[in-house]
Structure formats: C-alpha cells, structure tokens
Amino acid sequence: MTDSSVPSIVRRRRKLPQIKKLAMLAALRSQMWVMSRTSPDTAAARLADLFTTPPRPSVRHWERHAMTQARYTRRRFGALGFLSLYRWVPEGNGPHPKVLLMHGFGGRISQLSGLAEPLVAAGYEVVGFDAPGHGQSPKRNAGLPDFVDALEMFATQEGPFDTVVGHSMGGAAVATALRRGMVAKRAVLIAPPAYPGTYLAQTGRMLGATEKVSGRAQALIEARYGRAFDEFRTPLNASVLNQDALILHDCNDQQVPLSEGEQVAKAWEGAQFEITEGLGHTRILQAPSTVALVQKFLMETT
Incomplete structure (x- = not known):
C-alpha cells in the first residue's frame, strides 16, 4: 500500500x-x-543536560520477539542504581563461553538481540544490560563514563568474557573498559565513534549554541564525572589493545561517519574492518549479513 x-x-x-x-x-x-x-553559563548548563539525556525511542516488534527468549533480572550497580539484565543460555550443562552485548546512547539491549539466537545456537551464553537511563533501566541522565562504569561493574560480576560486542557509544565504552583492564578474548565494535567532544560540538551547532558555550558544556560534563573527554578517544584506546577485533561500519551511516570506524580499525593492531552498504547506523544491528560477519569472525579467531 x-x-x-x-x-x-x-x-x-x-x-x-x-x-x-x-x-x-x-x-x-x-x-x-x-x-x-x-547568559552563556545557563546555556552551557542546558546544553550539558541535553547532551546527557538519552532519548527513548519506541521498541520495534522484532525486538520484543527476540527478547522473549531472554531471562530477565534487575541488579543494583552501585551509585548507578538498578539496571535491567538479560541472559540467553544454550541448552546443556555449562560453563559456556560468554558474549557481552553493549548498546549505544539512546539505544537498548534489545537492539542487539538479533545476535543472541545464532550465538546461543553456536554454544555461547549471551549477556547484556540496559545502561542507566536506557531501555527498562530507570530514567536518569547518562553519559559515556556511566557506560564504562556499568561495564566494569558487570565484568566484575560476570566476566571474563569470550567476546564483547559494542554498538556506537557502546563500542567506545567497550574500548575504554578494555583499556582499563576488562578481560575479553575478542571484541566486535559496530559503528564506533572516535571522540565524544565531536558530538557535543555538533549538538551545540545544531541547537544554535556558540562555540564558547559548547566548550563550557564540555567542561561542566567533565567536572561532573571527574574525567576528561580525552579518556574516551576510541582510536587512542584501541591503539593499546591486543584482543582480536572486528570493526563493522556502514558506508551510509548518517550518525557516525565511516571515517571514524576507519580510524579505530587502523589504530587497533590486527583488527579486521568490514564495510557494509545501505544499512545505516541501526539497521546494521539486525541485518543477516552482520550476523554472518560476526559468526565468521568468531570461527576464524577461535
């Protein structure tokens, strides 16, 4: 019609x-x-708040179907509060190698749930959580440091992991957590951004903020978390990692340019870099070609 x-x-x-x-x-x-x-100080505070307030887009039908196979629990993550956890377990006695899924900003674990069924069929236990302010986790402001903190706490409870998969800002969080000591044999980063400051400046321009206001907003966010944006430069973090890695990026991604995925892949020694076409920033997560590339990567690096 x-x-x-x-x-x-x-x-x-x-x-x-x-x-x-x-x-x-x-x-x-x-x-x-x-x-x-x-009132530039007021504008900077407003921009900082907007930049760390995740949107909550509606859940697609296919996501709901995939999530029916997951075991759901809630667990407290220190000062981050209670987060929603999901687990897909293969049949048979364990232990099974674990794959951790990490969604991006404004996303939710269900967006990556299309990877769960084939990974479980291959004998992996798949785990993940909705980050603070995302999915079924309570509403609150959230930034990249929150993602990293949640990953590190979850890894302490559930790790080590065979493979960690991160989409968009979740990929940046994965690279940061690995650089800080999270244990995993392999990593898959899908559409990873290079530097959060680029996106804060971009948001500021879109909203009509001056360059000075955007700079003040960054200083406010850094002060709130006690961590500089430079700590989250994905290519820099990737440059010191030695895990087997697969970087996936679509050439038509309108949110994170392909060039940023290229930077990460170039910095990560030995990383495989695969370019998809026509899948954009989020459709890449449910595409059969993505599942096939991830499966191939796991088989080749076993």
Missing part, C-alpha cells in the same frame, strides 16, 4: 508527531541562540 492510498486524515495523523518534534526543536534552538548570547 502506498502512502497515496492511505486516507488523508491518517496521513495527517502520521505527520503530526514529526511536525511537533520539528516545532519543539525550532523553539529550543531559538532559546539556545538567545541564552548563548545573553
């Missing part, structure tokens, strides 16, 4: 949420533009 065959009232209803979002963005941009020039 084409859009032209849908009654006009239905088409208007479909367009209304998008129109509302655009109107809200325009209003926010106007406010930020004025604040940046009249």
